[in-house]
Amino acid sequence: MATVDSRDNLLGISWVDSAWIPILNPGNVLDYFSERSNPFYDRTCNNEVVKMQRLSLEHLHNMTGLEYILLHAQEPILYIIRKQHRYSPTQVTPLADYYIIAGVVYQAPDLGSVINSRMLTAIHAVQSAFDEAMSYCRYHPSKGYWWHFKDQDERAQIWRQACASGASEERSRANNRDHQTGRKRLHKELSAELKHQSPP
Numbered sequence: 001m002a003t004v005d006s007r008d009n010l011l012g013i014s015w016v017d018s019a020w021i022p023i024l025n026p027g028n029v030l031d032y033f034s035e036r037s038n039p040f041y042d043r044t045c046n047n048e049v050v051k052m053q054r055l056s057l058e059h060l061h062n063m064t065g066l067e068y069i070l071l072h073a074q075e076p077i078l079y080i081i082r083k084q085h086r087y088s089p090t091q092v093t094p095l096a097d098y099y100i101i102a103g104v105v106y107q108a109p110d111l112g113s114v115i116n117s118r119m120l121t122a123i124h125a126v127q128s129a130f131d132e133a134m135s136y137c138r139y140h141p142s143k144g145y146w147w148h149f150k151d152q153d154e155r156a157q158i159w160r161q162a163c164a165s166g167a168s169e170e171r172s173r174a175n176n177r178d179h180q181t182g183r184k185r186l187h188k189e190l191s192a193e194l195k196h197q198s199p200p
Contacts, residue, residue: 010107015039021103026073029100030057033068033081040098040107042066042083061089077102 020032034041034051045066050059060067064086072080079100084092097108109117138148 010040011109011113013039014104014106016104018103024079024100024103025075026070026079029073029079030068030070030081033098033100033105038105040105041068045083046086060086064088066095071097080108 015038017032017035017037020028020035024032030047034043034047036043045068046060046063047057047068049063050057057069060069067084067086069082069084070079071082072078081098081100082094083096083098084094086092096110099106099108136147136149137145139145
């Protein structure tokens, strides 16, 4: 059994006792959760007092202090257990929620942890974009600042090849037009000469 001191570390671990999984139900899920090897369970809670005195869980309402209750059950796959501090039979303060899926126990993250995680993810994405943008920035005292993208040279080479290819095609078309024009002119001259040489 690993002991976990930091509350934040509990968000990254899980616990399971496979021997309980086939018989897990709403009637014994709190007994399952109170196993000594479960790092989420605090043995100083009122549930331990009730268990040692062999009382029913109804007596928790008449006690004050830390307790665990079954908040929600969706048999046979999902159970939600709440850790709370009871001040009176009608006044409690929730401290943490735990969900059991297929016998595996996890601690549900609190709102602060969720917001913190989302903010860190967003900041990391913005920082990565900023770092990549800065990698394209260049500076020279005589030129100042400019952008130099990684594929800029490749695109320039493709552009030059396309221009050269276009110029070659244009020259080829021009040569073809000149050739056709020359053939027509030669044909016309030969026709005129033959007509001039033919007997009357």
